[in-house]
Amino acid sequence: MTIDTDTSSRLLDVVEEAAAHLYVWALKDIPQDLRDALAAARLRETSVPGKRVLETIHKNVNIADSQNNLVCQDTGIAVYTCRVGEHFPLHPTRIYEGLRDGTARATVEHPLRSNAVHTITRENTGPNIGYRLPIVHWEFIPDWDGLDVKCIPKGSGSENMSFLKMCVPADGVKGIKQFVLESIVGAGGKPCPPGIVGVGIGGTADYAMYLAKEAITRPVGTRNSDPLVAQLEDELYGLLNETGIGPMGLGGDVTVLQCHIEHADTHMTLNPVAVNYQCWAARRASAHIAADGSVDFDREF
Amino acid sequence: MANHVVTFPITDPQEILKLQAGDEVTVQGHIIGIRDRTQIRIFDQGVEPPMDLKGAFLLHTAPGVRKVAEHKYEKVCIGTTTSARMVRFTEPLGSQYGVRAICGKGGFPDEAIEPMHRLGMVYFAIVGGAAALETTQIEEIEEVAWEELMPECLWKFRVKDFGPLTVGIDAHGNSLYRDVQTRAKAKLEELYARL
Numbered sequence: 001m002t003i004d005t006d007t008s009s010r011l012l013d014v015v016e017e018a019a020a021h022l023y024v025w026a027l028k029d030i031p032q033d034l035r036d037a038l039a040a041a042r043l044r045e046t047s048v049p050g051k052r053v054l055e056t057i058h059k060n061v062n063i064a065d066s067q068n069n070l071v072c073q074d075t076g077i078a079v080y081t082c083r084v085g086e087h088f089p090l091h092p093t094r095i096y097e098g099l100r101d102g103t104a105r106a107t108v109e110h111p112l113r114s115n116a117v118h119t120i121t122r123e124n125t126g127p128n129i130g131y132r133l134p135i136v137h138w139e140f141i142p143d144w145d146g147l148d149v150k151c152i153p154k155g156s157g158s159e160n161m162s163f164l165k166m167c168v169p170a171d172g173v174k175g176i177k178q179f180v181l182e183s184i185v186g187a188g189g190k191p192c193p194p195g196i197v198g199v200g201i202g203g204t205a206d207y208a209m210y211l212a213k214e215a216i217t218r219p220v221g222t223r224n225s226d227p228l229v230a231q232l233e234d235e236l237y238g239l240l241n242e243t244g245i246g247p248m249g250l251g252g253d254v255t256v257l258q259c260h261i262e263h264a265d266t267h268m269t270l271n272p273v274a275v276n277y278q279c280w281a282a283r284r285a286s287a288h289i290a291a292d293g294s295v296d297f298d299r300e301f
Numbered sequence: 302m303a304n305h306v307v308t309f310p311i312t313d314p315q316e317i318l319k320l321q322a323g324d325e326v327t328v329q330g331h332i333i334g335i336r337d338r339t340q341i342r343i344f345d346q347g348v349e350p351p352m353d354l355k356g357a358f359l360l361h362t363a364p365g366v367r368k369v370a371e372h373k374y375e376k377v378c379i380g381t382t383t384s385a386r387m388v389r390f391t392e393p394l395g396s397q398y399g400v401r402a403i404c405g406k407g408g409f410p411d412e413a414i415e416p417m418h419r420l421g422m423v424y425f426a427i428v429g430g431a432a433a434l435e436t437t438q439i440e441e442i443e444e445v446a447w448e449e450l451m452p453e454c455l456w457k458f459r460v461k462d463f464g465p466l467t468v469g470i471d472a473h474g475n476s477l478y479r480d481v482q483t484r485a486k487a488k489l490e491e492l493y494a495r496l
Contacts (some may be wrong), residue, residue, distance in 0.1 A: 048302055049467045054427040064433035073365050073380030073432035113365035113452055157383045157429060181492060185485045190383050190407035191431040235333045239492055243485045249408055250467055251481040263448055281430040
Protein backbone atom coordinates (compact mmCIF):
# COMPACT_ATOMS: atom_id res chain seq x y z
CA MET A 1 0.00 0.00 0.00
CA THR A 2 1.10 3.61 -0.43
CA ILE A 3 1.19 6.06 2.46
CA ASP A 4 0.24 9.59 1.50
CA THR A 5 2.02 12.50 3.16
CA ASP A 6 -1.09 14.07 4.67
CA THR A 7 -2.11 10.84 6.40
CA SER A 8 1.33 10.19 7.82
CA SER A 9 1.80 13.73 9.07
CA ARG A 10 -1.63 13.61 10.75
CA LEU A 11 -0.89 10.21 12.29
CA LEU A 12 2.48 11.47 13.52
CA ASP A 13 0.64 14.19 15.46
CA VAL A 14 -1.83 11.61 16.79
CA VAL A 15 0.97 9.36 18.05
CA GLU A 16 2.74 12.29 19.69
CA GLU A 17 -0.46 13.42 21.38
CA ALA A 18 -1.22 9.87 22.52
CA ALA A 19 2.28 9.38 23.96
CA ALA A 20 2.11 12.68 25.87
CA HIS A 21 -1.25 11.68 27.34
CA LEU A 22 -0.23 8.09 28.14
CA TYR A 23 2.93 9.12 29.96
CA VAL A 24 1.14 11.49 32.35
CA TRP A 25 -1.91 9.23 32.72
CA ALA A 26 0.27 6.26 33.64
CA LEU A 27 2.12 8.33 36.25
CA LYS A 28 -1.06 9.59 37.94
CA ASP A 29 -3.67 6.89 37.75
CA ILE A 30 -2.60 3.31 38.41
CA PRO A 31 -4.63 0.52 36.76
CA GLN A 32 -7.61 -1.13 38.47
CA ASP A 33 -6.05 -4.63 38.45
CA LEU A 34 -3.11 -3.19 40.41
CA ARG A 35 -5.41 -1.38 42.84
CA ASP A 36 -7.23 -4.66 43.45
CA ALA A 37 -3.96 -6.52 44.04
CA LEU A 38 -2.80 -3.86 46.51
CA ALA A 39 -6.16 -3.99 48.33
CA ALA A 40 -5.91 -7.77 48.63
CA ALA A 41 -2.35 -7.42 49.95
CA ARG A 42 -3.56 -4.96 52.58
CA LEU A 43 -6.11 -7.47 53.84
CA ARG A 44 -3.62 -10.34 53.87
CA GLU A 45 -0.63 -8.69 55.56
CA THR A 46 -0.19 -9.36 59.30
CA SER A 47 3.15 -7.73 60.24
CA VAL A 48 2.98 -4.30 61.91
CA PRO A 49 5.51 -2.51 59.64
CA GLY A 50 4.06 -4.34 56.62
CA LYS A 51 0.53 -3.16 57.40
CA ARG A 52 1.82 0.37 57.97
CA VAL A 53 3.43 0.33 54.51
CA LEU A 54 0.34 -1.00 52.75
CA GLU A 55 -1.92 1.50 54.53
CA THR A 56 0.39 4.31 53.46
CA ILE A 57 0.36 3.05 49.86
CA HIS A 58 -3.45 2.99 49.94
CA LYS A 59 -3.56 6.54 51.27
CA ASN A 60 -1.01 7.66 48.70
CA VAL A 61 -2.93 6.27 45.73
CA ASN A 62 -6.07 8.05 46.93
CA ILE A 63 -4.21 11.34 47.38
CA ALA A 64 -2.73 11.06 43.87
CA ASP A 65 -6.31 10.65 42.61
CA SER A 66 -7.81 13.50 44.61
CA GLN A 67 -4.97 15.98 44.05
CA ASN A 68 -4.30 14.93 40.47
CA ASN A 69 -0.64 14.37 41.36
CA LEU A 70 1.84 11.69 40.38
CA VAL A 71 1.71 8.48 42.41
CA CYS A 72 5.54 8.38 42.59
CA GLN A 73 8.07 11.13 41.92
CA ASP A 74 10.22 8.85 39.79
CA THR A 75 8.92 9.55 36.30
CA GLY A 76 11.21 6.76 35.22
CA ILE A 77 12.56 5.91 31.84
CA ALA A 78 9.71 6.03 29.34
CA VAL A 79 9.35 2.52 27.92
CA TYR A 80 6.75 1.86 25.26
CA THR A 81 5.57 -1.37 23.73
CA CYS A 82 4.09 -1.07 20.26
CA ARG A 83 2.08 -3.56 18.26
CA VAL A 84 2.17 -2.26 14.73
CA GLY A 85 -0.22 -3.62 12.12
CA GLU A 86 1.27 -4.48 8.76
CA HIS A 87 -1.04 -1.94 7.10
CA PHE A 88 -0.83 0.87 9.66
CA PRO A 89 -0.21 3.95 7.51
CA LEU A 90 2.75 5.39 9.47
CA HIS A 91 6.21 3.88 9.30
CA PRO A 92 7.77 2.76 12.64
CA THR A 93 10.58 5.31 12.23
CA ARG A 94 7.89 8.00 12.42
CA ILE A 95 6.02 6.22 15.22
CA TYR A 96 9.26 6.41 17.20
CA GLU A 97 9.54 10.13 16.45
CA GLY A 98 5.98 10.66 17.73
CA LEU A 99 6.64 8.71 20.93
CA ARG A 100 9.86 10.64 21.57
CA ASP A 101 8.31 14.04 20.94
CA GLY A 102 5.24 13.18 23.03
CA THR A 103 7.46 12.11 25.94
CA ALA A 104 9.42 15.35 25.75
CA ARG A 105 6.31 17.51 25.46
CA ALA A 106 4.63 15.90 28.48
CA THR A 107 7.83 16.38 30.48
CA VAL A 108 8.09 20.08 29.66
CA GLU A 109 4.40 20.95 29.85
CA HIS A 110 3.46 19.20 33.12
CA PRO A 111 6.39 19.65 34.19
CA LEU A 112 7.72 16.20 35.02
CA ARG A 113 11.10 15.48 36.57
CA SER A 114 13.60 14.79 33.81
CA ASN A 115 15.75 11.76 34.56
CA ALA A 116 17.65 11.19 31.33
CA VAL A 117 21.44 11.57 31.52
CA HIS A 118 24.43 10.70 29.33
CA THR A 119 25.68 7.39 30.64
CA ILE A 120 29.33 8.57 30.94
CA THR A 121 29.10 12.28 31.76
CA ARG A 122 25.85 11.91 33.78
CA GLU A 123 24.71 15.26 32.34
CA ASN A 124 21.00 15.64 31.62
CA THR A 125 20.21 14.96 27.96
CA GLY A 126 16.76 16.51 27.69
CA PRO A 127 13.17 16.18 28.81
CA ASN A 128 13.22 12.42 29.45
CA ILE A 129 14.67 11.83 26.01
CA GLY A 130 18.20 11.21 24.81
CA TYR A 131 20.26 8.93 22.62
CA ARG A 132 18.08 5.78 22.29
CA LEU A 133 15.60 7.16 24.82
CA PRO A 134 12.70 6.54 25.10
CA ILE A 135 12.93 2.78 24.72
CA VAL A 136 10.45 1.00 22.48
CA HIS A 137 9.64 -2.69 22.20
CA TRP A 138 8.20 -3.56 18.77
CA GLU A 139 5.90 -6.28 17.62
CA PHE A 140 4.60 -6.43 14.05
CA ILE A 141 1.15 -7.85 13.35
CA PRO A 142 0.20 -9.27 9.95
CA ASP A 143 -3.14 -8.47 8.24
CA TRP A 144 -3.98 -5.50 10.48
CA ASP A 145 -3.99 -1.74 10.03
CA GLY A 146 -3.98 -0.56 13.67
CA LEU A 147 -1.39 0.45 16.27
CA ASP A 148 -1.42 -0.39 19.99
CA VAL A 149 0.82 1.65 22.26
CA LYS A 150 1.48 0.89 25.90
CA CYS A 151 3.51 3.28 28.09
CA ILE A 152 5.40 1.90 31.07
CA PRO A 153 7.31 4.61 32.94
CA LYS A 154 9.95 2.40 34.56
CA GLY A 155 11.34 3.60 37.87
CA SER A 156 15.01 3.16 38.64
CA GLY A 157 14.63 1.67 42.12
CA SER A 158 13.05 -1.41 40.66
CA GLU A 159 15.06 -1.40 37.41
CA ASN A 160 18.29 -1.48 39.45
CA MET A 161 17.05 -4.81 40.79
CA SER A 162 17.49 -6.69 37.50
CA PHE A 163 19.38 -9.95 37.37
CA LEU A 164 20.58 -12.38 34.73
CA LYS A 165 21.97 -15.87 35.10
CA MET A 166 23.02 -18.21 32.36
CA CYS A 167 21.95 -21.42 34.06
CA VAL A 168 23.13 -24.59 32.36
CA PRO A 169 20.66 -27.18 31.07
CA ALA A 170 21.56 -29.50 33.96
CA ASP A 171 20.34 -26.82 36.41
CA GLY A 172 16.89 -27.42 34.93
CA VAL A 173 13.76 -25.63 36.11
CA LYS A 174 15.02 -25.98 39.68
CA GLY A 175 17.94 -23.69 38.81
CA ILE A 176 15.51 -21.13 37.41
CA LYS A 177 13.41 -21.19 40.59
CA GLN A 178 16.44 -20.87 42.86
CA PHE A 179 17.78 -17.92 40.91
CA VAL A 180 14.47 -16.04 41.04
CA LEU A 181 14.16 -16.69 44.79
CA GLU A 182 17.73 -15.63 45.62
CA SER A 183 17.36 -12.51 43.43
CA ILE A 184 14.23 -11.33 45.21
CA VAL A 185 15.62 -12.04 48.68
CA GLY A 186 18.84 -10.22 47.75
CA ALA A 187 16.87 -7.24 46.42
CA GLY A 188 15.16 -6.89 49.83
CA GLY A 189 13.33 -3.58 50.19
CA LYS A 190 15.19 -1.77 47.41
CA PRO A 191 12.74 -2.32 44.50
CA CYS A 192 9.70 -1.08 46.53
CA PRO A 193 7.99 -4.40 47.23
CA PRO A 194 5.36 -5.75 46.97
CA GLY A 195 5.61 -5.56 43.19
CA ILE A 196 5.54 -7.68 40.07
CA VAL A 197 8.43 -10.05 39.47
CA GLY A 198 9.02 -10.36 35.74
CA VAL A 199 10.93 -13.43 34.65
CA GLY A 200 12.24 -14.15 31.16
CA ILE A 201 13.39 -17.67 30.36
CA GLY A 202 14.95 -19.10 27.23
CA GLY A 203 16.15 -17.33 24.10
CA THR A 204 19.54 -15.66 24.52
CA ALA A 205 20.90 -13.50 27.35
CA ASP A 206 19.59 -10.25 25.84
CA TYR A 207 16.27 -11.76 24.81
CA ALA A 208 15.64 -13.29 28.24
CA MET A 209 15.94 -9.82 29.78
CA TYR A 210 13.68 -8.38 27.09
CA LEU A 211 11.10 -11.04 27.95
CA ALA A 212 11.40 -10.26 31.66
CA LYS A 213 10.51 -6.65 30.87
CA GLU A 214 7.59 -7.80 28.71
CA ALA A 215 6.40 -9.89 31.66
CA ILE A 216 6.14 -6.90 34.02
CA THR A 217 3.97 -4.99 31.53
CA ARG A 218 1.13 -7.52 31.74
CA PRO A 219 -1.98 -6.84 33.85
CA VAL A 220 -1.43 -8.14 37.38
CA GLY A 221 -2.17 -11.83 37.76
CA THR A 222 -2.57 -12.70 34.08
CA ARG A 223 -1.13 -16.07 33.18
CA ASN A 224 1.14 -17.25 30.37
CA SER A 225 -0.82 -19.10 27.67
CA ASP A 226 1.53 -22.11 27.91
CA PRO A 227 0.19 -24.22 30.82
CA LEU A 228 3.68 -25.36 31.81
CA VAL A 229 4.85 -21.78 32.16
CA ALA A 230 1.62 -20.74 33.90
CA GLN A 231 2.19 -23.48 36.45
CA LEU A 232 5.69 -22.14 37.08
CA GLU A 233 4.21 -18.66 37.58
CA ASP A 234 1.84 -20.00 40.24
CA GLU A 235 4.58 -21.91 41.98
CA LEU A 236 7.07 -19.03 42.06
CA TYR A 237 4.39 -16.60 43.23
CA GLY A 238 3.72 -18.85 46.22
CA LEU A 239 7.38 -19.45 47.01
CA LEU A 240 8.33 -15.77 46.78
CA ASN A 241 5.67 -14.91 49.35
CA GLU A 242 7.17 -17.40 51.77
CA THR A 243 10.49 -15.51 51.94
CA GLY A 244 9.19 -13.02 54.53
CA ILE A 245 10.85 -9.96 52.88
CA GLY A 246 7.52 -8.13 53.15
CA PRO A 247 6.37 -4.65 52.13
CA MET A 248 9.35 -2.30 51.60
CA GLY A 249 11.61 -5.09 52.92
CA LEU A 250 10.54 -4.49 56.53
CA GLY A 251 9.34 -8.07 56.98
CA GLY A 252 5.91 -9.54 56.37
CA ASP A 253 3.64 -11.87 54.44
CA VAL A 254 3.36 -10.00 51.16
CA THR A 255 6.65 -9.84 49.29
CA VAL A 256 5.29 -9.83 45.72
CA LEU A 257 1.93 -9.02 44.15
CA GLN A 258 2.59 -11.43 41.31
CA CYS A 259 5.14 -13.35 39.30
CA HIS A 260 4.79 -13.17 35.50
CA ILE A 261 6.93 -15.23 33.15
CA GLU A 262 7.54 -14.86 29.41
CA HIS A 263 9.48 -17.52 27.57
CA ALA A 264 11.16 -18.32 24.27
CA ASP A 265 12.59 -21.52 22.90
CA THR A 266 16.34 -21.65 23.25
CA HIS A 267 19.55 -23.42 22.24
CA MET A 268 20.03 -26.96 23.52
CA THR A 269 23.00 -25.81 25.62
CA LEU A 270 21.36 -22.65 27.00
CA ASN A 271 19.09 -22.09 30.02
CA PRO A 272 19.00 -18.32 30.54
CA VAL A 273 16.90 -16.75 33.28
CA ALA A 274 16.38 -13.01 33.68
CA VAL A 275 14.58 -11.14 36.44
CA ASN A 276 13.17 -7.64 36.03
CA TYR A 277 11.32 -6.15 38.98
CA GLN A 278 8.36 -3.79 38.79
CA CYS A 279 7.62 -1.77 41.94
CA TRP A 280 4.20 -1.69 43.65
CA ALA A 281 3.43 1.48 41.69
CA ALA A 282 3.38 -0.60 38.52
CA ARG A 283 2.39 2.20 36.19
CA ARG A 284 0.92 1.34 32.83
CA ALA A 285 -1.41 2.98 30.30
CA SER A 286 -2.39 2.02 26.77
CA ALA A 287 -4.03 3.33 23.62
CA HIS A 288 -5.30 1.86 20.36
CA ILE A 289 -4.74 4.06 17.32
CA ALA A 290 -6.74 3.22 14.22
CA ALA A 291 -5.60 3.81 10.65
CA ASP A 292 -7.97 6.79 10.41
CA GLY A 293 -6.28 8.46 13.39
CA SER A 294 -9.02 7.82 15.96
CA VAL A 295 -7.67 6.97 19.40
CA ASP A 296 -9.19 4.77 22.06
CA PHE A 297 -7.46 5.08 25.41
CA ASP A 298 -7.60 1.82 27.25
CA ARG A 299 -5.65 0.07 29.94
CA GLU A 300 -4.93 -3.10 28.10
CA PHE A 301 -4.14 -4.76 24.88
CA MET B 302 6.66 -0.77 68.99
CA ALA B 303 6.12 2.77 70.19
CA ASN B 304 4.98 5.90 68.37
CA HIS B 305 7.05 9.08 68.49
CA VAL B 306 6.98 12.62 67.20
CA VAL B 307 10.44 14.12 66.69
CA THR B 308 11.30 17.67 65.62
CA PHE B 309 14.43 18.23 63.52
CA PRO B 310 17.10 19.44 63.65
CA ILE B 311 17.56 17.96 67.11
CA THR B 312 19.77 19.35 69.84
CA ASP B 313 19.36 16.59 72.43
CA PRO B 314 20.90 13.21 71.44
CA GLN B 315 18.35 11.48 73.72
CA GLU B 316 15.76 12.18 71.05
CA ILE B 317 17.55 9.65 68.87
CA LEU B 318 18.48 7.18 71.59
CA LYS B 319 14.85 6.68 72.64
CA LEU B 320 13.98 5.28 69.20
CA GLN B 321 13.97 1.50 68.73
CA ALA B 322 14.00 -0.47 65.47
CA GLY B 323 10.37 -1.03 64.42
CA ASP B 324 9.00 2.10 66.13
CA GLU B 325 6.76 4.47 64.19
CA VAL B 326 7.91 8.08 63.91
CA THR B 327 6.34 11.29 62.63
CA VAL B 328 8.68 14.20 61.93
CA GLN B 329 8.17 17.97 62.31
CA GLY B 330 10.43 20.92 61.58
CA HIS B 331 13.06 21.06 58.86
CA ILE B 332 14.63 18.31 56.81
CA ILE B 333 17.35 18.37 54.18
CA GLY B 334 17.12 16.71 50.78
CA ILE B 335 20.30 15.10 49.52
CA ARG B 336 21.21 12.52 46.88
CA ASP B 337 24.03 10.71 45.07
CA ARG B 338 25.62 13.67 43.31
CA THR B 339 25.26 15.96 46.33
CA GLN B 340 27.20 13.54 48.51
CA ILE B 341 29.77 12.80 45.81
CA ARG B 342 30.45 16.55 45.72
CA ILE B 343 30.81 16.80 49.50
CA PHE B 344 32.94 13.75 50.14
CA ASP B 345 34.66 12.77 46.88
CA GLN B 346 35.23 16.28 45.61
CA GLY B 347 35.75 17.82 49.06
CA VAL B 348 33.29 20.72 48.71
CA GLU B 349 31.86 22.04 51.98
CA PRO B 350 28.04 21.94 51.99
CA PRO B 351 26.53 25.43 52.24
CA MET B 352 23.93 24.27 54.81
CA ASP B 353 24.33 23.35 58.47
CA LEU B 354 23.84 19.60 58.85
CA LYS B 355 24.24 19.44 62.64
CA GLY B 356 21.44 17.45 64.24
CA ALA B 357 19.87 17.17 60.81
CA PHE B 358 17.43 14.79 59.23
CA LEU B 359 18.52 13.96 55.67
CA LEU B 360 16.07 12.73 53.08
CA HIS B 361 17.26 10.76 50.04
CA THR B 362 15.41 12.64 47.35
CA ALA B 363 15.55 14.37 43.99
CA PRO B 364 12.30 16.29 43.99
CA GLY B 365 10.10 17.17 41.06
CA VAL B 366 9.78 20.97 41.26
CA ARG B 367 8.63 24.04 39.35
CA LYS B 368 10.88 27.13 39.26
CA VAL B 369 8.92 30.21 40.32
CA ALA B 370 11.69 32.81 40.79
CA GLU B 371 15.47 33.06 41.04
CA HIS B 372 16.55 30.35 43.55
CA LYS B 373 12.92 29.67 44.43
CA TYR B 374 11.06 26.47 43.65
CA GLU B 375 7.59 25.10 44.26
CA LYS B 376 6.93 21.46 44.91
CA VAL B 377 5.37 19.34 42.15
CA CYS B 378 6.00 15.83 43.37
CA ILE B 379 8.51 14.94 46.06
CA GLY B 380 9.35 11.35 46.90
CA THR B 381 12.23 9.26 48.14
CA THR B 382 14.91 7.24 46.41
CA THR B 383 16.74 3.99 47.22
CA SER B 384 19.20 4.52 50.07
CA ALA B 385 21.55 1.59 49.61
CA ARG B 386 23.51 3.35 46.85
CA MET B 387 24.61 6.01 49.33
CA VAL B 388 25.49 3.91 52.39
CA ARG B 389 29.21 4.72 52.29
CA PHE B 390 28.49 8.35 53.22
CA THR B 391 26.84 7.40 56.54
CA GLU B 392 29.95 7.48 58.72
CA PRO B 393 31.34 10.84 57.49
CA LEU B 394 27.88 12.45 57.60
CA GLY B 395 27.70 11.56 61.27
CA SER B 396 31.32 12.08 62.32
CA GLN B 397 32.16 15.21 60.29
CA TYR B 398 28.80 16.99 60.11
CA GLY B 399 26.75 15.72 63.07
CA VAL B 400 23.86 14.34 60.99
CA ARG B 401 21.48 12.40 63.25
CA ALA B 402 18.94 10.81 60.95
CA ILE B 403 18.94 9.52 57.41
CA CYS B 404 15.63 8.72 55.76
CA GLY B 405 15.18 6.79 52.57
CA LYS B 406 13.59 3.74 51.12
CA GLY B 407 14.67 0.15 50.86
CA GLY B 408 17.07 0.25 53.80
CA PHE B 409 20.80 0.44 54.37
CA PRO B 410 23.07 -2.59 54.17
CA ASP B 411 24.66 -3.88 57.39
CA GLU B 412 27.74 -1.66 57.06
CA ALA B 413 25.59 1.26 58.33
CA ILE B 414 24.80 -0.45 61.64
CA GLU B 415 28.15 0.12 63.36
CA PRO B 416 28.59 3.84 62.53
CA MET B 417 24.96 4.55 63.43
CA HIS B 418 25.47 2.81 66.76
CA ARG B 419 28.76 4.59 67.47
CA LEU B 420 27.59 8.04 66.38
CA GLY B 421 24.01 7.95 67.68
CA MET B 422 22.23 8.00 64.33
CA VAL B 423 19.07 6.35 62.99
CA TYR B 424 17.82 5.21 59.62
CA PHE B 425 14.16 5.93 58.94
CA ALA B 426 12.30 3.83 56.38
CA ILE B 427 9.76 5.71 54.34
CA VAL B 428 7.37 4.08 51.88
CA GLY B 429 9.05 4.28 48.49
CA GLY B 430 6.76 5.45 45.73
CA ALA B 431 4.35 7.16 48.11
CA ALA B 432 5.27 10.57 46.76
CA ALA B 433 1.77 12.02 46.41
CA LEU B 434 1.34 11.71 50.18
CA GLU B 435 4.89 12.84 50.95
CA THR B 436 4.38 15.97 48.84
CA THR B 437 1.39 17.01 50.98
CA GLN B 438 3.60 16.76 54.10
CA ILE B 439 6.22 19.15 52.73
CA GLU B 440 4.94 22.64 53.45
CA GLU B 441 7.59 24.62 51.62
CA ILE B 442 10.93 24.41 49.87
CA GLU B 443 12.73 27.03 51.94
CA GLU B 444 16.23 26.85 50.45
CA VAL B 445 18.16 25.28 47.62
CA ALA B 446 21.90 25.12 47.03
CA TRP B 447 23.93 23.71 44.15
CA GLU B 448 21.18 24.24 41.60
CA GLU B 449 23.54 23.13 38.82
CA LEU B 450 23.06 19.57 40.13
CA MET B 451 19.28 19.79 39.49
CA PRO B 452 17.40 17.80 40.67
CA GLU B 453 20.18 16.40 42.91
CA CYS B 454 20.66 19.71 44.74
CA LEU B 455 20.84 20.30 48.46
CA TRP B 456 17.29 21.19 49.53
CA LYS B 457 15.80 22.50 52.75
CA PHE B 458 12.14 21.58 53.30
CA ARG B 459 9.79 22.62 56.07
CA VAL B 460 7.59 19.65 56.93
CA LYS B 461 4.44 18.97 58.89
CA ASP B 462 3.49 15.49 60.14
CA PHE B 463 6.07 13.86 57.89
CA GLY B 464 5.53 10.10 57.94
CA PRO B 465 4.66 7.55 59.05
CA LEU B 466 8.29 6.47 59.15
CA THR B 467 9.57 3.20 60.56
CA VAL B 468 12.86 3.05 62.46
CA GLY B 469 14.75 0.64 60.21
CA ILE B 470 18.12 0.89 61.97
CA ASP B 471 18.37 2.33 65.48
CA ALA B 472 21.29 3.80 67.40
CA HIS B 473 21.61 0.66 69.54
CA GLY B 474 22.93 -1.68 66.85
CA ASN B 475 19.59 -3.09 65.69
CA SER B 476 18.50 -3.36 62.06
CA LEU B 477 15.17 -4.64 60.78
CA TYR B 478 16.83 -5.23 57.41
CA ARG B 479 19.50 -7.49 58.89
CA ASP B 480 16.84 -9.43 60.82
CA VAL B 481 14.66 -9.87 57.73
CA GLN B 482 17.63 -11.00 55.61
CA THR B 483 18.81 -13.48 58.24
CA ARG B 484 15.37 -15.07 58.45
CA ALA B 485 14.88 -15.02 54.66
CA LYS B 486 18.21 -16.74 54.01
CA ALA B 487 17.35 -19.51 56.46
CA LYS B 488 13.94 -19.82 54.79
CA LEU B 489 15.57 -20.07 51.34
CA GLU B 490 17.43 -23.21 52.40
CA GLU B 491 14.10 -24.72 53.40
CA LEU B 492 12.46 -23.68 50.13
CA TYR B 493 15.34 -25.03 48.01
CA ALA B 494 15.00 -28.39 49.71
CA ARG B 495 11.35 -28.49 48.58
CA LEU B 496 12.05 -27.73 44.90
